[in-house]
Amino acid sequence: MRVWKFGDDIDTDAIIPGRFLTIYESAELATHAFEGTRDDFAREAKEGDIIVGGRNFGCGSSREHAPLAIKGAGITVVVARSFARIFYRNCINTGVLPVICPDADTIREGDTVEIFPEKGCLTANGVRHDIEPVPAFMQKIITAGGLVEYAHAIEELELCTK
């Protein structure tokens, strides 16, 4: 799977510029993904490709359009050294797996990456790197298939007040 490599502090305005926020359809959003900052992405990204970022990936606005645009491009895994909080949560909720990898900076554009969540690692061109486990409560949502599916699955809300 081809790696699209990005740097630190990639913000959601770069992932999907504000002028496209009236679009909600992920395939259509994908045609504008990284428009103006990385124009080859929308043209060439393929199903199964992986985005690798540096620190603080997805910072900025709460727009869920950002993971949707990425997902629309056929990408379901984003690896980064660290993620901005809202983006991380939005990924999980929309079915994009955010993978925290402290060695993300060593992965290069065009590398082939495979993810092994159950083993707590990924490989980049055959070299093994540790990845952080997803918190247990997030795991429940992922297992359900996303927050929408999770909402359907719960019978009673386990409120903290109970």
Place this chain on the structure above:
Amino acid sequence: MSATITEKIFSGRCAREVVAGDVMMAPIDAAMIHDITGPLAIDKFMEMGGTTVFDPAKVILLFDHQVPADSIPAAQNHVMMRRFAEEQGILNYDVHEGVCHQVAVEKGRVLPGDIVVGSDSHTCTYGAVGAFATGIGSTDMGFALRFGALYFRIPESIRAEAAGAFAPRVGAKDLVLSIIGDLGADGATYKAVEFTGPAMEAMDIPGRMTCCNMAIEMGGKAGIVPPDATTHAYLASIGARTTRKEDLTPDDDATYAAWKDYDVTDLVPQVAVPHNVDNVVDVTDVAGIPVNQVFIGSCTNGRYDDFLEAAEVLGDETFSPDVRVIIVPASRTEYLRTLRAGLIERFVEAGAIVEGPSCGPCMGGAFGLLAPGEVSLSTSNRNFRGRQGSTEAEVYLCSPATAAASAIHGVITDPREVA
């Protein structure tokens, strides 16, 4: 046990002792949606099998990003949300009141000790009145609208304690920019930032809103100022009242991820230079850079107090004819106050364009976009590449005083040098 404000708020709402790191499904006291993220949240709510929202009185709904509708899709989103509000019995502020964060606070929809979510990253602004407020995505919002609750991981807190008193022409925006410069754009990721100390105690609610608003620019989940007499006086002035009794003062010996001491006494006006909010320098380092557009407004600095500060710097001068000065009040209420004080007249006389309450050029959506190569000086909160138009334009962030001084001269100007 000693606790941070965040731990106290969640303990209060969950009727048990809560500490940072706990994960829980907590009830929410208010949920805010606007024209950009609202339609998707409503879709998600329906996808989750939602038919009626958890409590219509707790939903804050309005349009601010693309108002009046700047495109046909925006107009359609407004129609869709209007219909939803009507069906659900939700009070709809529509295009009438202004920017979501200003409106949520000034209408008394957010109170000390509340847990509030908004599908907008600057929801953290409401910490100015002592609420735990955080931005969430549209799917999370769909869940919140359906169930009136949401999963939270209780964040660790960073204590930012500000001592001293501001010099003239230096204020809340300069303080928060300097803190972001210090902590970095991800320095508070997953954490709540508590703004405390004498400088915060002396600050009124608009200044506190400016500080809490920008907590997200250091990655923060929330920004909070301990509610005090100033908070309660403000709430009384808008006819709001809290019935909560619990003490929300953070304990000095609570467990903090970091404790940062600042002193504002010698602070000089700060500017965030392109293209990251944490590229913060003293105004003197960038003085003289020509600007094409100056924007005074947004949920960060679009209040009467901000316009007063700008007007004081402006005095009897006029704005440079080489600069487009765009002034956008953050709400109808703030607009009226500014108007009645004669400031709007002064700005227009000096050459500014004044637009109705909205987000305006802040996110490069509705109007006031930049061409490649242009430079904007903005009192808003983000200077990301492409945020206000072309990815080849540059955005500098500053206080209303610095914005006004620069607008007079057409170049970035230290507001302390303007008589």
